[in-house]
Amino acid sequence: MVNIGSGLGAQIGISAESTYGTFVASSKFIEFTKESLALKKTTAQSMGIAAGRLLPLSARRVLTRKEVQGSLEMEIANKGMGLILQQLMGTTVTPVQQAATTAYLQTHTLASVAGKSLTIQKGVPLTTGTVTDKTLVGCKITSGEFACGVGEMLTGSFEIDGKDSDEGQTLAVASYSNMSPFHFGQMALKTGTFGTEAALDGIRKVSVKIERPQDVERFYANQAALKKEPIENDQVKITGTLESDYVATTLDDLHTSDGATSLVWEFIGPIIASTYAETFRITLPAIRLDEGPPVVDGFGVIKPTFNFTGLYDGTNQPKIEYLSTDVTL
Template sequence: MAIGSGLGAQLSIGAESTYGTYAAPSKHLEFNKADLKLAKTTAQSAGIAAGRFLALSSRRVVTQRQASGSVELEVTNKGMGLLLQALMGTTVTPVQQGAGPAYLQTHTLADSFGKSLVMQLGIPLTTGAVTDKTFLGCKVISAEFSCEVGGMLVATFEIDSKDCDETQTLVAASYSNMAPYHFGQMALKTGVFASEAARDGIRKVSVKFERPQAVERFYAGQAGLKKEPIANDQVKITGSIEMDYVDTIFDDLHTSDAATSLVWEFVGPNIASTYFETFRVKLPAIRFDDAPPTVEGFDVVKPTLSFTGLYDGTNQPAIEYISTDITL
């Protein structure tokens, strides 16, 4: 019997072979918050009938069902592959590095059609019994990654879902020995693509990927459920960098509106040989939108510069992930 509070909750995910069709979750994630929930559209018949003061309960119908929400979690050294694949779109097979147990996943930006997940949320009653909420056809609509001084690397995934199924059996959760990435492992590099140099004074970085999709594909013959969302706008990549004003590199880039490549990475313990646990965001071209440094008092000047990620004409944005995961 689980604890009758959020302490007994669980979140498990798995890749779907067919959009909206249940597949047993295979990964069990530690998470901070999950607010996935069902949304139903109802219609009430209100025909006139002599002497009737209220609409009949029996003539209320559910015309559509869908679900949505978000999941916030710490980015860890294991178990992130399925979420990253659903976000970025490329079908990824981990590649062994050298002869040891290190495996590289390269999640390059691509169309995410066909990349949907089952997300099973276990929510405890106060009695300790855990209710099952299995969300089918989960598409990642956006993801924001953020890390600041003294903090963990945290990600928030926005989810669109086809339906919530409460008839499935809750999969027993088991957790591997995962460790979070954190500020002490963080570095930010900019410059010419593939020759970026580390920058000083960085205090906080955030990057957001948005995957606009047509999420209202409700058609006749689908029992009130949607078909898989389709990309209906260009991907949007934005971010911000908070820093002490130690040099004018970013200030000059803001003034000139010149492009620079950005690499934001977290390098953890050694796995084997020359391979380390790694989470790395690669944006081949960014341009700074605002804001130049301003003086607001006696303290060290701390500009926060926002940027937009763009296509450099050759290289796609990517997320690289090195772990001991043999499969996603």
């Protein structure tokens, strides 16, 4: 293969770590659209006075802290998303075969993310075509946002905090299976009583953001300027938006009453086997609408955008279901 000296030659590989911050060679390769993952360093410069010295001395600058920060953006595809979903949601998932078919269901229920981290290996091309290695260890997802609107693909954007960057690893050879993105033509949105939600008309765009707050400032002595694994330090925050045409008062009434409803946002793709189709589904057992009552701002169709917060209904946890041909994450 001829390497290309631009973003066309870039790659991202990921793998689950057994121990936070310990390198594991890439097992999955993500088709991404944009990334900003990079080493962030903190330095201190001595300001000691020395007779006649007009410039700070290079030898008296020290590196006091290192970490990794950034984001990873991608289209959500019909294969290969399991590791990312597991890191966001927390549950350790084993895909379950559906009957005797090639379809396997992953159910990512909201749980603690303690002990969950990734090694992310970036391949960044020089203009010569040589691809340089940037291996990021101890990567934890601190938030994930999914979005899809009219004429769009389903996308995911993930904020990531990491422990360190290593440029001495061997760059893995990327390999990709034939993947297809989920898209608006496959999208459905349902609301109502949990377990019996019904299709909601007029929805043009949906976004759901899941935030996993963590203490990412665990820098201690004896750690060689590196952090220890972040610890969850706040409740999960789930928010989202529903952009719509004003075809019914269902959402408007919920906003007025501040009532709760279960929300199911799903994408149903081609049949894998039997009755099992490629699926990406987010279920939020209880949401409440914060803003967005309809207003008239011209001659056009009324298009309210409702903002919502996801909450716990006391029984059922939010979950992401992913039905694919992936036998493992």
